Amino acid sequence: MPDGIGSQQEVPGQARDAASPVIEARALDLTFETNDGPVHALRDVNLTINAGDFVSFIGPSGCGKTTFLRVMAGLETPTAGEITVNGMTPDEARRARAYGYVFQAAGLYPWRTIARNIQLPLEIMGLSKSERQERTDRVLSLVDLEGFGGKYPWQLSGGMQQRASIARALAFDAEILLMDEPFGALDEIVRDKLNEELLDLWARTDKTIAFVTHSIPEAVFLSTRIVVMSPRPGRITDVIESPLPKERPLDIRDSREFIEIAHRVRDGLRAGHDG
């Protein structure tokens, strides 16, 4: 696959024609200078994410998925190329609180209860106590953690902690959600349930979601587009548009279309590995 295929394939003549680009990356390059020499984490990455998209990033470990997400979040500065978020630089977007970020690990503060962890971003935004309380209750029930608000993180299982960290990002309630393997630590059943809930939330709120995963079924089930990446240096090898309808019951995973897309993703991953 040629590099930069994303830039040619985006916005096909679908219902999303009218959609406006939220994240636009052009010829992004990022090299980490380390003690063992430079690490080329991203090379010539081109991608447009439109408002309301659900874009999954899939690729082997170390191919730069987290790095790309961090570039979108303004936590990492690309060495070349440009990227805009809502027409601003990622840094400006960050200051405008344009996105919520779910990290690969839960990262809850151990001295705060679950509820107070969720309220952390709300305190920083300066919301009133009653509004903080109201939002906390809402997102806790969204991730099925009602009644756990008063517990401390170490009193919860790893999966519950991860759900709490998702609730924290949801409470922040930004237009863009950047999620780095949020369900990686969960068992299959809980994962299915949270996948459904995430789809539901996405359908109801029109959020734009960038989602990193290692699971092909998860990527296919959730996404409107699947971005396949290859390692060393990390680049985009394929961008797959999903023909699946927005309404997706769990058993859609048995449909022919679903299996076809999954195949294509798998082929893309293999090609990246061999090349």
Place this chain on the structure above:
Amino acid sequence: MTDAPIAAPGAGIGATGRALRRITGAAAPILTIVAGIIALWYIAVVPMNMHAAASQAERDGIPVAPDTAIARQELTGTSLALRNTGIIPQTFNQDRPRLPSPHQVAAELWDTIALKRVTSKRSLVYHGWVTVSATLLGFAIGTGLGILLAVGIVYSRAMDLSIMPWAIASQTVPILAVAPMVIVMLGAIGIQGLFPKAMIAAYLSFFPVVVGMVKGLRSPDAMQLDLLRTYSASRLQEFLKLRLPASAPYLFASLKIGIAASLVGTIVGELPTGARAGLGARMLVGDQFGQPLVAWAALFAAAIAAALLVGALALIERATLRRMGIAPA
């Protein structure tokens, strides 16, 4: 995370029982060691006081071998004791022993702590309070200064580079040499009493606080910091909501070292002044006027004071960390 820091409802009795068992469980080995130390102490008393006991016996007309003090000087305390086993019991009850025996020190402690009025100049409670009050003042100053310096070091690269070497250098200066100069200099400009001693206590206690607090303020990992960046939090918010709470366990560890150092500093500050009050002054008086019991009692009073101060801090630490939800390590 073996013991639950948050008591579940109805766990009170179980927790108390567990705590009791832990105390008695911990007491057995401690008591064994204390008994061993006391035994060794009694054994050491014999050779230390043997010459004086022999001279005493000679004056009382009890036969001693060898029978002149000069001949006895040639012998070590141990061999003298072996030749005069009958006199050994006297070594434990000398009026002015070279090394007092444990029960003598205990009696002196009981006498000066419990039996004297606390306003009396012979009460160790009075002298102890003189020392402890200066210790607490110095500790408060040192802790405040240490925390301020730590914040400066963490937030300013210039301070990081410039202060830390000086802080380390300050601790290499022998305090015994500096203390008299500080006391004399402050005395010359009319500052006397509590404050000069507190200065020395502060000088010794700020350092562990700086080191621990810097480590604590830097303890949040990259992800915890990045999280706040994604919220576009201010530096003040980063400090109050992340760095400060994260530093609490480190700070308490330092405070326990700092308060012990403060006590040592105060006592050292009491030695050169010709001060008439304070545990340091009692130690000096005891040494200079041949009253070893006074010096030893003061020494033990200082140890007791240190244990109480560190213990009080440990209780505050437990309560605070529990309240914060951080399981005590």
